[in-house]
Amino acid sequence: MKKILILLFAISTNIYALEAQRVKDTIIIDGVMNEKDWLLAKWYPLNQLMAGVIPSHEDFNGRFKVMWNAEQLYILAEINDDKLFDSHPNPLDRYWDDDCLEIFIDEDRSGGNHQFNFNAFAYHVALDNQVVDIGPNNKDGSTNFILLNDHVNSQWKRNVKVPYTITWEVAVKVYPNTFSLSQQANNKAVTLTTNKIMGFMLAYCDNDSSDERESFIGSTVITPINGDKNLGYITSDVFDTLILK
Numbered sequence: 467m468k469k470i471l472i473l474l475f476a477i478s479t480n481i482y483a484l485e486a487q488r489v490k491d492t493i494i495i496d497g498v499m500n501e502k503d504w505l506l507a508k509w510y511p512l513n514q515l516m517a518g519v520i521p522s523h524e525d526f527n528g529r530f531k532v533m534w535n536a537e538q539l540y541i542l543a544e545i546n547d548d549k550l551f552d553s554h555p556n557p558l559d560r561y562w563d564d565d566c567l568e569i570f571i572d573e574d575r576s577g578g579n580h581q582f583n584f585n586a587f588a589y590h591v592a593l594d595n596q597v598v599d600i601g602p603n604n605k606d607g608s609t610n611f612i613l614l615n616d617h618v619n620s621q622w623k624r625n626v627k628v629p630y631t632i633t634w635e636v637a638v639k640v641y642p643n644t645f646s647l648s649q650q651a652n653n654k655a656v657t658l659t660t661n662k663i664m665g666f667m668l669a670y671c672d673n674d675s676s677d678e679r680e681s682f683i684g685s686t687v688i689t690p691i692n693g694d695k696n697l698g699y700i701t702s703d704v705f706d707t708l709i710l711k
């Protein structure tokens with residue numbers, strides 16, 4: 467009984483939420499983790515399989531940190547991937563089947579469907595640092611893949627020593643659900659503040675040579691629906707909670 471009460475308390479107060487510490491100085495997005503600020507943040511694992519096969523440690527392993535200031539979120543991802551693979555030359559073509567870092571953000575933590583709207587964002591950051599999400603359908607009903615490169619600034623570098631770890635530094639502007647493709651001039655990122663709560667999830671699509679991605683691994687425990695855990699691109703209900711400290 468006591469255990470159940472503690473669990474209910476934990477769920478209701480989100481003590482298991484991810485925490486982002488505030489940047490005190492400056493973080494330079496250059497794929498080099500030498501800022502003192504990064505030492506203030508704790509590592510979170512990327513170890514929850516959402517689709518494909520469980521990778522071996524050599525195939526893929528990763529972890530990340532999150533920080534913030536008024537202008538943007540900062541993400542540091544350390545990725546070990548034995549083969550970098552980008553087989554689709556068009557950045558808008560099946561980008562999820564190439565290696566990419568995927569950042570899920572629900573600014574107001576509303577939850578709900580975001581697949582063809584901006585209730586939440588699922589930024590796919592490709593190896594060329596271009597950023598793709600899906601907007602409202604085109605007039606002919608086809609899917610509208612869009613580049614949102616001005617939302618996400620990222621750089622990555624590989625270490626020169628085995629296992630040649632990738633350090634991927636990212637700055638993300640946080641846009642509200644009022645973001646519009648037709649009213650671009652009115653789009654404004656929100657100013658972030660202490661104690662703000664957002665929906666958040668980080669993931670990596672690992673493909674080494676296959677037609678479809680081999681493993682899709684995220685930060686969040688997802689309860690499967692009909693055996694399927696790959697739900698984050700459809701609904702922000704499955705995102706984690708991120709608290710700005």
Ligand SMILES: [Ca+2]
Nearest residue numbers: 494496498499
């Ligand atoms: Ca840096």
Ligand SMILES: [Ca+2]
Nearest residue numbers: 525547548549
């Ligand atoms: Ca791999």
Ligand SMILES: [Ca+2]
Nearest residue numbers: 572574576585
């Ligand atoms: Ca939302």
Ligand SMILES: [Ca+2]
Nearest residue numbers: 549550673674
């Ligand atoms: Ca790979």
